[in-house]
Amino acid sequence: MRTRSTFSISFWISTARRDDNTAKIYARITLDSRRANLSLKYTIPVDMWDSKASKVLGRTKESQEINRYLKEVESELFQCYRELRSQTPHITPQMVKAKYFGEDESQMTLMALFEYHNTHGAHLLSKATISHYKTTQKYLLRYIKKHYRSEDYKLCLLDHRFIVGFETFLRKLHPVHYHGKLSNNGAMKHIQRLRKMTTMAVNNDWIERNPFQKFKVRMEKKEREFLTLKELQDIQEYRTKIERLRIVKDLFIFSCYTGIAYCDIMNLTDNNIVIGIDGKYWISTKRLKTKNTFKLPLIGPTMPLVKQYQNHPKRKGGNLFPKISNQKLNSYLKEVADACGINKNLTFHMARHTFATTVTLLNGVPIETVSKMLGHSNLGTTQIYARVLDEKISEEMSGLEARFEDGFLGSNPNFGFESYEKKVSKS
Structure with missing residues (x-):
């Protein structure tokens, strides 16, 4: 009506x-x-x-x-x-x-804003980030077509009601590569991208008011999943005759022992293999996302994996490994997880979490060193990935307990408690 x-x-x-x-x-x-x-x-x-x-x-x-x-x-x-x-x-x-x-x-529209953003913002964003923005833009146009029966939308019409409607649309969305609806944080990421594009429109005086003034992006804090040592070993020992699953498993293991993200692994070439300060093989490259340079030694199964793919027929253009899309990679990892009896939503990014926790922090590598190897700009970013594990707490507290048992408290068994009682009595 x-x-x-x-x-x-x-x-x-x-x-x-x-x-x-x-x-x-x-x-x-x-x-x-x-x-x-x-x-x-x-x-x-x-x-x-x-x-x-x-x-x-x-x-x-x-x-x-x-x-x-x-x-x-x-x-x-x-x-x-x-x-x-x-x-x-x-x-x-x-x-x-x-x-x-x-x-x-009145003629400035969302599609015109998308084009301006993708043209003038491309040099500031990685290829993967631009891809995320294009997905957000695709969802916005689907939302406009469904709720406003239009192919485009005027910027001057953007208001709080439009944003709330887009949020509701996202929460009911079933993306092709998902096994269900978008998560809260997934929906909020799309809202954040719309907010950044809208801010660009405000800065260019295409709209007078920012429609996000009364809208709050609500991100949920979630525990990042990672593999335990046993789960990591189970995947390492997994054998299959299906080539695509072998490649996916090897790429995942390589990331677990290096912490290198998917997009950076796909860009690795022979030139990124260098001799480090210790005379051993290292990886030297730059993160596509942050442009930060990082170096790290190739430990465990990593160098054997590199050599294994040196003459692989699917290895092209000097890349260390065969190229495979992130979507297919994550889909095939679900098959690997099922075959190994791992009841976790196995994604390629989980390898990065596993490197930060099970492979490094759990084995006593300082968080500052982990941050450097992950190519992070600040330590706060690393703390999202690298939690303190229960095993690490148990190990360190056991060591403290042993020091108490070995006479750390001295000859006075009431050391500490006695001084506390004196303070209480004086008060």
């Missing part, structure tokens, strides 16, 4: 920034409780304005001229509203104002 809009024009005066007892005349466009003001060309003495009738007092030639002008403005603004109404049911006061001044603000 078509909703009825409330549209009105009013006139008022403003004495702001004036100390000569004069005021500028303004017109106010009100549409469905939203407003837009436009300054008119007349300035009058304050005592000449009739605030109840919204006109200039008196019958002088000047007063009559101004009042005729106000009626003309009112008539033209109403005409602008009618013309816009005939073109689209979605109108804002800003669109009426823009049409009155002959501006093209």
